[in-house]
Amino acid sequence: MLFKSFFLLLIVIILFMAFSKNIRLFTEQDILQNVNINLVDRNINYLKNVMRCKDGDYIRLFNGRDGEWLCELMDIQSRPFVVPRKIFLSQNSQKKDSIWVIFSLIKSSRSKILIEKATELGASKIIAIKAARSNVKSINLSKATLTSIESAEQCGRITVPQLKYYNSFGSLFQKWPSGRSFIWGDKNSNYTDSKIFINIGGLIIGPEGGFVEEEIKLFQSFSKSQSFSLGELTLRSETAAVVMISIWKLINKL
Incomplete structure (x- = not known):
C-alpha cells in the first residue's frame, strides 16, 4: 500500500x-x-x-x-x-489526415502567418503553388517547415503538417487523389452554402489578382470541386485561409 x-x-x-x-x-x-x-x-x-x-x-x-x-x-x-x-x-x-490547404505564393511574412494559422487550425498538408498571377516566385520550404513545427509545438497538436511546393496547378493536379474533393475561393462565385465544406478534402486560396481562366477551367474539370464566395471584399490570402479553415472546422464539428 x-x-x-x-x-x-x-x-x-x-x-x-x-x-x-x-x-x-x-x-x-x-x-x-x-x-x-x-x-x-x-x-x-x-x-x-x-x-x-x-x-x-x-x-x-x-x-x-x-x-x-x-x-x-x-x-x-x-x-x-x-x-x-x-x-x-x-x-x-488526434486525426491524421484532415484538410489540405493550398495557397498561391505570397510574401514570406504573410506566408508565415498563413502556415502558422493553418497548422494551429489542423491542416494535415499545406501546399504552396506558383499560380499564374503570383507576385512571388519561390518559397523557402526549410523556413516554412520550421514555422509549422514551432506552431505545432505551441498549439498542442502531435503532428506537423506536410509542406509541399508546386510550380503550377497543373503539376499539383497530376498527383491529386482522384476521390479528393476541393473548394476554391472566388469572389465572383454565387455559391455561398457552407454545407459544401462537409467532408471536403482541400481548400484553395488564390493570388491577389485572382485565378486566370485556364486555372478555373482546370478546377472545373474535377467533378468533386466547387467555387465558393467569401463575400464582396477582397481578402488577403492569410485571412481567406483562416476564414475557410474555420468554416471547415465549424461545419465538421472539429
Missing part, C-alpha cells in the same frame, strides 16, 4: 514538473520508452538559454508517429539528451 502511494505521488510530481514549464518539442527521431534521444541545436539553445532547464526537468516530445511523451532531460550542460519515460498522448488521439 505504501509503495503504491509513493508511486502515485511520483507520477503526480512528474506531471507537475512537465506542466510547470509546459515545454513541447518536435523531433524527427523515433520515440521509445527509456531510449535516449539526442536534441538538435535549436532545441538545445531553447532549453538552456531561454527556458533555463536543468538536469531532471521534464519536457513533452512528439514526432507525429509515436504520440507525445514525457521525457526527462539529461546532461544539459554538455551534450543534452532526453529519455522518454511515460506516454502522455497516444498517436490516435
Whole structure:
C-alpha cells in the first residue's frame, strides 16, 4: 500500500514538473520508452538559454508517429539528451489526415502567418503553388517547415503538417487523389452554402489578382470541386485561409 502511494505521488510530481514549464518539442527521431534521444541545436539553445532547464526537468516530445511523451532531460550542460519515460498522448488521439490547404505564393511574412494559422487550425498538408498571377516566385520550404513545427509545438497538436511546393496547378493536379474533393475561393462565385465544406478534402486560396481562366477551367474539370464566395471584399490570402479553415472546422464539428 505504501509503495503504491509513493508511486502515485511520483507520477503526480512528474506531471507537475512537465506542466510547470509546459515545454513541447518536435523531433524527427523515433520515440521509445527509456531510449535516449539526442536534441538538435535549436532545441538545445531553447532549453538552456531561454527556458533555463536543468538536469531532471521534464519536457513533452512528439514526432507525429509515436504520440507525445514525457521525457526527462539529461546532461544539459554538455551534450543534452532526453529519455522518454511515460506516454502522455497516444498517436490516435488526434486525426491524421484532415484538410489540405493550398495557397498561391505570397510574401514570406504573410506566408508565415498563413502556415502558422493553418497548422494551429489542423491542416494535415499545406501546399504552396506558383499560380499564374503570383507576385512571388519561390518559397523557402526549410523556413516554412520550421514555422509549422514551432506552431505545432505551441498549439498542442502531435503532428506537423506536410509542406509541399508546386510550380503550377497543373503539376499539383497530376498527383491529386482522384476521390479528393476541393473548394476554391472566388469572389465572383454565387455559391455561398457552407454545407459544401462537409467532408471536403482541400481548400484553395488564390493570388491577389485572382485565378486566370485556364486555372478555373482546370478546377472545373474535377467533378468533386466547387467555387465558393467569401463575400464582396477582397481578402488577403492569410485571412481567406483562416476564414475557410474555420468554416471547415465549424461545419465538421472539429
